[in-house]
Every structure is written in structure tokens, then in C-alpha cells.
Amino acid sequence: MALNYDLYKVFYQVADNLSFSQAAKKLYISQSAVSQNIKNLENELNTELFIRSTKKVKLTKAGKILFEHIEPAFNLIASGEESIKEINALKRGEIHIGANDTISKDFLLPYLNKFHQLYPEIQIQITNRTSSTCIELLQQNKVDLIxxxxxxxxxxxxxxxxxxxxxxDIFIAGNEFEEIKEQQHSLKMLKNYPLLMLEPKTTTRKFLDSLLAEMGTEITAAIELGSVDLLIEMAKIGLGIAFVPEYCLNLETDDLFEIKIKEKLPARELAVVNNKNIPLSNAAEKFLQLLTD
Incomplete structure (x- = not known):
């Protein structure tokens, strides 16, 4: 027998209320339609489910057994519907974001704070990887957006x-290199100083290497690190000149200065990236709207 959900829905309401009229009200159908649906289900199961009288309705033994089996299922369905309503109303749910450490700390934090204030019930997960690796996470559907x-x-x-x-992106240095503070320098000149760079696998390092290659300049890193924060700290104590995104530091308070470069370095951009063919959840859509507004 093929499962007929509508018949069981009517049975559930009659059994739960022990009333054909109450079931009709809750289902927004006529009482005669309720009676017909119950009759059809009894015919399919070849058994009586209710004992009908003028005063009240009772479940037969078979009706009690059937109700015991389907009641948990309908409770689960109701719970599922309520969960969907809560998710759509942003009262629950989660958003999973991929970003590198620097973007997370120096760019995303204010947006994450605002989103949490607006939607405190939404769980936020951040996976910190390089921008290149975040693309792989997106391809594997392990994050909603990056x-x-x-x-x-x-x-x-x-x-x-x-x-x-x-x-x-700017070149920065500490007081150990104060002799070059007020002068303007070419990129080629920088190879005479120890350079602090991110690892070759990072997009920032790839950008710099590509830029230097276009200008016919080759610079070897004195120190390679995976963290912009560490580059900044090492520049502060005079270990070398670091190449970092400008938004990750405050030169007025970090005891560092920007080295003036003759060549004009092209600007870069941050972007939010998601899969075109996978719809975003309501929570992810709201966070995306926050970023783009």
C-alpha cells in the first residue's frame, strides 16, 4: 500500500483530539471530509480505527497501535517545521566563513561583532587558512563563503x-632603519636590506613576487613567515623591512614607519566569494549583505 500522508494527517488529528469536529477545525476542512478520509484509511488498512458514538469518539485497539506509531513521526515533522521557521527568522542556524588570520582579525572583526549583535542566536564558525586554501574549502562545500x-x-x-x-600593501620598518625614513627609494634598493616576507604560498607573497618579476627585480627574503602579525612584530624589533597590507596596522601607534617607494604599487582588493550554484542560507545572505552594504 502506498503511503498517503493526507489520510494519516487526518487520522492523527482525530486520534489526538478524539473528535471529528475538532480535527476538521484544525485541518480547515469539513467534518464530512474528515469522516470520508478516515473511512478511506480504514478501508486501506482493512480495520476499524475508531469507535464512534453520538457523545464521543474512542480509538479501537488497532487505532491505538497505529497512533502510538505515527504520533512520534508527526511530532518530529512539527519540530522540523518549527526549526525551519526559526532558521528563516534567523533565531537559530549557523554561518561558516573561511578567511586568513589577518583578514579575520583586522578586517572581519567589526562585521562579526555587528552580525552577532543583530542575530545573537546564529552560530558563527571561522576557519583560518590562507586565501588560496580557503578556495579549496569552498570547493569542498566546507564553508558557506570566504x-x-x-x-x-x-x-x-x-x-x-x-x-x-x-x-x-606597504613596506614598513622600525627605528633600526630610521636612516631611510625620509627618503624615497626604488624597489631594487630594498634588496640591500633584510626583507621579512610571508610564505610563497600566500596570495600576498605571490602578488609581490609577480610585481617584482614585472619590474625585473629579484629580492630574496631574509625571513619567511606565515603570519602578518609576526612580520609586524619582527619589524618593530628591527629584524628587517616587512611587506604587509596597510589595513592590518596603525603606523601612529605601532612605532613603525612606511618606507616611501618610487614605483606606484597597484592597489589590491578584498572580496567575498561563494559558490554560484549553491544557495546561501538566510544567515549567510544576511552576513553577505552586511559586508556589501
Missing amino acids: ISNLPNPKITEEMKVQKIYSFN
Whole structure:
């Protein structure tokens, strides 16, 4: 016998209320329609489910057994419907974001704080990886969206890219290099000083290497690290000159200065990236709207 959900829905309401009229009210159908549905179900099961009288309705033994089996199922369905309503109303749910450490700390934090204030019941998960690795997380559907440095050669045509912030990268140094503070220098000159750089796998390092190659300049890193924060701290204590995004530090309070470069370095951008063919959850849509507004 093929399962007829409508028949069981009517049976559940009659059995739960022990009333054909109450079941009709809750289902927004006529009492005669309720009676016909129960009759059809009894015919399909070849058994009586209710003892009917003028005063009240009782379940037969078979009706009690059937109700015991389907009541948990209908409770689960009701719970599921309520959960969906809560998710759509942003009263529950989660959002999973991929971003590198620097973007998470120096760019995303104010947005995460505002989102949490607006939707405190939404759970926020952040996976910290390089911008290149975040693309892989997106391809594996392990995150809803990522915040990436551009250019990022791993972005594919299946991904939607929305630019959200423009910034410049700068060379910084501490007081140990004060003799070059007021002068303007060429990129070639920098190879005479110890350079602190991010690891080659990062988009920032790839950007710098590509830029130097276009200008016919080759610079070897004195120290390579995976953290912009560490680059900044090492520049502070005079270990070398660091190349970092401008938004991750405050030169007025960090006891550092920007080295003036003759060549004009192209600006870069941050973008929010998600899969074109996978719909975002309501929570992810709201966070995306927060970023793009």
C-alpha cells in the first residue's frame, strides 16, 4: 500500500483530539471530509480505527497501535517545521566563513561583532587558512563563503566574486632603519636590506613576487613567515623591512614607519566569494549583505 500522508494527517488529528469536529477545525476542512478520509484509511488498512458514538469518539485497539506509531513521526515533522521557521527568522542556524588570520582579525572583526549583535542566536564558525586554501574549502562545500585577497588565481568561473574593500600593501620598518625614513627609494634598493616576507604560498607573497618579476627585480627574503602579525612584530624589533597590507596596522601607534617607494604599487582588493550554484542560507545572505552594504 502506498503511503498517503493526507489520510494519516487526518487520522492523527482525530486520534489526538478524539473528535471529528475538532480535527476538521484544525485541518480547515469539513467534518464530512474528515469522516470520508478516515473511512478511506480504514478501508486501506482493512480495520476499524475508531469507535464512534453520538457523545464521543474512542480509538479501537488497532487505532491505538497505529497512533502510538505515527504520533512520534508527526511530532518530529512539527519540530522540523518549527526549526525551519526559526532558521528563516534567523533565531537559530549557523554561518561558516573561511578567511586568513589577518583578514579575520583586522578586517572581519567589526562585521562579526555587528552580525552577532543583530542575530545573537546564529552560530558563527571561522576557519583560518590562507586565501588560496580557503578556495579549496569552498570547493569542498566546507564553508558557506570566504573572504579572499585579490588577485587569487584559484578562483574559478563557478564562483561568485563581490569586491568589498580596496587597500594598498606597504613596506614598513622600525627605528633600526630610521636612516631611510625620509627618503624615497626604488624597489631594487630594498634588496640591500633584510626583507621579512610571508610564505610563497600566500596570495600576498605571490602578488609581490609577480610585481617584482614585472619590474625585473629579484629580492630574496631574509625571513619567511606565515603570519602578518609576526612580520609586524619582527619589524618593530628591527629584524628587517616587512611587506604587509596597510589595513592590518596603525603606523601612529605601532612605532613603525612606511618606507616611501618610487614605483606606484597597484592597489589590491578584498572580496567575498561563494559558490554560484549553491544557495546561501538566510544567515549567510544576511552576513553577505552586511559586508556589501
